[in-house]
Amino acid sequence: MELKEFAKDVASRINSFMESYINKFDDDAPELKESMRYGLLLGGKRARPLLVYATGLALGQSIEKLDYAAAAIECVHAYSLIHDDMPEMDNDKLRRGHATVHVKFSQTVALLAGDALQTLAFEIVSDEKSGLSDRAVAKLTRLLSTKAGYQGMCGGQAIDLASEGKHLSFDELRLLHSKKTGALIRAAVLMGAACADNATDAQIEKLDEYAKWTGLAFQVWDDILDVIGDTAVMGKTQGSDISLDKSTYPALLGIDKAKEFAHECAQKAIASLKDLAIDTSLLEQFALFAVNRDH
Numbered sequence: 001m002e003l004k005e006f007a008k009d010v011a012s013r014i015n016s017f018m019e020s021y022i023n024k025f026d027d028d029a030p031e032l033k034e035s036m037r038y039g040l041l042l043g044g045k046r047a048r049p050l051l052v053y054a055t056g057l058a059l060g061q062s063i064e065k066l067d068y069a070a071a072a073i074e075c076v077h078a079y080s081l082i083h084d085d086m087p088e089m090d091n092d093k094l095r096r097g098h099a100t101v102h103v104k105f106s107q108t109v110a111l112l113a114g115d116a117l118q119t120l121a122f123e124i125v126s127d128e129k130s131g132l133s134d135r136a137v138a139k140l141t142r143l144l145s146t147k148a149g150y151q152g153m154c155g156g157q158a159i160d161l162a163s164e165g166k167h168l169s170f171d172e173l174r175l176l177h178s179k180k181t182g183a184l185i186r187a188a189v190l191m192g193a194a195c196a197d198n199a200t201d202a203q204i205e206k207l208d209e210y211a212k213w214t215g216l217a218f219q220v221w222d223d224i225l226d227v228i229g230d231t232a233v234m235g236k237t238q239g240s241d242i243s244l245d246k247s248t249y250p251a252l253l254g255i256d257k258a259k260e261f262a263h264e265c266a267q268k269a270i271a272s273l274k275d276l277a278i279d280t281s282l283l284e285q286f287a288l289f290a291v292n293r294d295h
Helices: 003-023 030-040 047-058 063-085 107-125 134-148 153-162 170-180 182-194 201-228 249-253 255-272 281-290
Strands: none
Touching: 003 030, 003 047, 003 063, 003 281, 030 063, 030 107, 047 063, 047 182, 047 201, 047 281, 063 107, 063 134, 063 153, 063 182, 107 134, 134 153, 134 182, 153 170, 153 182, 170 182, 170 201, 170 249, 182 201, 201 249, 201 255, 201 281, 249 255, 255 281
């Protein structure tokens, strides 16, 4: 299947799944419920759910069991964006072409919406209706918590905030982004594998290597788009990294070298999948998409 068609199917499937989950909640706190729905269903590429599905399906898992891991990681991603956009962080007014959650509602509601989506992720991943084995659920919970917490995304965000106005070295910048962006990309691939009890250690090692390089390629290209992208196409403000005086790959390497490095990372990701003896075509297409997209 072509990635574009698969991505469209994934977006439709995961949006319906997540919306049904939110709709089950009572209406005791209607503004919180609506802000959660807004932040979660605002749009986006659904890249992390796509990686969960692509990996899990390649390893022979049913799509129904993958729904829960895919929704859980998207909840974590959505919460991180809500908090990242707030005045205390990047103070962004636009996300996916719409007002950010704290602008549409309020800062206090946005803070709670992010908190609630984070906990919803673990509610979903541990849902008994998933049909996943206890072993798989334990793996998923640990992956999500470690890759989203201090050792992953949150740690990366802290480094990012502390680095504003400073000029990081290449290695320092790579460490920052391996946590801030790369950790959840890795989590998505590894969670897809964790849903498949038949995945071997050798397969997981190769998939993790793929995820590391893909996450890096994805972030380098995000940095490039912040310089050359179109706000209307990206759905977020172009030049926001520059305005916050953040260290980026284009600032460090120049645009042309940054593009070259991003494509090198994508090719290394694809090479990591060699000899896996499963259909990795969607994963390979995603690595190329990561460095050829306009949003």
